[in-house]
Amino acid sequence: MYLVWTDVFSHPLWAVSTVILGLILRSQRRGSWDPRACLVQLKGKTAIVTGANTGIGKFIALDFALRGARVIMACRSEARGSVALHEIRKRSGNADVHLRLVNTSSLASVRAFAEGVLREEKELHILVNNAGASGLPRDITSDGLEVSFATNHVGPFLLTNLLLDLLKQSAPARIVNVSSMNHWKGMVDFSHFKGKNLGYTMDSVYNHTKLHNVICTNELARRLQGTGVTANSVHPGLVMTEIMRHYNFMVRFLFNMIGIFFFKSSEEGAVSTIYCAVAMEMEGITGKYFDSDCSLGLPAPLARDPTLAVKVFEFCERLTSKF
Ligand SMILES: NC(=O)c1ccc[n+]([C@@H]2O[C@H](COP(=O)([O-])OP(=O)(O)OC[C@H]3O[C@@H](n4cnc5c(N)ncnc54)[C@H](OP(=O)(O)O)[C@@H]3O)[C@@H](O)[C@H]2O)c1
Numbered sequence: 001m002y003l004v005w006t007d008v009f010s011h012p013l014w015a016v017s018t019v020i021l022g023l024i025l026r027s028q029r030r031g032s033w034d035p036r037a038c039l040v041q042l043k044g045k046t047a048i049v050t051g052a053n054t055g056i057g058k059f060i061a062l063d064f065a066l067r068g069a070r071v072i073m074a075c076r077s078e079a080r081g082s083v084a085l086h087e088i089r090k091r092s093g094n095a096d097v098h099l100r101l102v103n104t105s106s107l108a109s110v111r112a113f114a115e116g117v118l119r120e121e122k123e124l125h126i127l128v129n130n131a132g133a134s135g136l137p138r139d140i141t142s143d144g145l146e147v148s149f150a151t152n153h154v155g156p157f158l159l160t161n162l163l164l165d166l167l168k169q170s171a172p173a174r175i176v177n178v179s180s181m182n183h184w185k186g187m188v189d190f191s192h193f194k195g196k197n198l199g200y201t202m203d204s205v206y207n208h209t210k211l212h213n214v215i216c217t218n219e220l221a222r223r224l225q226g227t228g229v230t231a232n233s234v235h236p237g238l239v240m241t242e243i244m245r246h247y248n249f250m251v252r253f254l255f256n257m258i259g260i261f262f263f264k265s266s267e268e269g270a271v272s273t274i275y276c277a278v279a280m281e282m283e284g285i286t287g288k289y290f291d292s293d294c295s296l297g298l299p300a301p302l303a304r305d306p307t308l309a310v311k312v313f314e315f316c317e318r319l320t321s322k323f
């Protein structure tokens with residue numbers, strides 16, 4: 001019988017061996033640090049996790065709750081937040097988990113949330129800026145900011161600054177900003193904040209916002225030296241969450257198909273953030289960027305430039321002081 005080489009791909013063995021190889025690769029992708037083996041307890045500590053109703057944020061909040069922390073789940077939807085709140089309370093047996101509403105794309109909402117925290121909380125030991133969105137369509141918020149910049153960077157930047165005194169008073173305290181390895185593809189251009197000179201192909205705007213996360217975390221860490229408050233940024237990995245919800249069907253389909261074999265689950269995606277927030281070996285470590293396997297990552301060249309970091313941070317301070 002005459003066979004061409006492409007017939008290999010239609011042979012049943014090809015499909016079977018691909019699935020087996022995929023499952024092997026999937027089982028090998030666990031990171032080096034295991035939260036379950038980390039015995040750190042957070043009783044008496046207060047933690048805020050933004051975007052805690054789903055995806056990575058939900059598992060970060062669950063981990064803190066299991067360690068006995070008072071957890072504030074900062075979510076934008078009361079309905080979605082309540083479902084996650086009850087699940088986390090039930091799974092952790094910790095009743096000291098609470099839902100507070102914040103929309104990080106609205107600076108008024110961020111201010112109202114922060115005022116509530118400052119009124120209600122005596123201490124704050126962990127702040128995780130996890131809420132974020134990718135692929136948002138072109139839009140300008142009521143504050144006049146490009147919507148991805150507002151959601152992923154400006155809102156979290158303002159929130160952190162509003163809570164800084166409380167974090168300092170509660171030191172030792174840790175700030176963890178969830179960025180992405182995509183920050184390597186980002187650029188700095190202050191006109192982007194107002195939605196100018198931006199291309200909207202795939203995740204290009206998202207990448208810029210994630211670069212700003214790393215840059216400002218580095219500068220914040222420098223400013224916080226000696227206060228007992230650390231600030232680090234992380235890449236969670238490629239994680240099967242709802243992060244692709246704003247992309248078209250084809251992109252989501254491909255992401256999910258590849259993701260089944262190669263991407264992390266939400267629980268696995270939470271690990272690098274939990275590492276930075278609770279691990280003993282992270283005590284005093286600040287101004288670093290961590291990869292999804294909890295190893296020290298190399299930030300993009302722009303993120304390593306201290307003079308640029310000062311400029312970007314000061315720009316964001318001026319911008320947020322207007323609201
Ligand atoms: N998944 C990945 O592969 C990946 C890779 C690199 C970095 N990250 C980063 O990981 C973080 C978590 O993402 P995820 O993958 O868990 O995505 P996700 O499942 O879509 O969860 C995102 C969370 O952010 C919240 N959020 C979005 N916009 C918000 C806003 N304006 N105000 C308040 N909350 C808002 C969402 O709330 P609603 O549910 O109410 O919309 C949700 O709770 C993000 O910062 C993302 O950039 C993810």
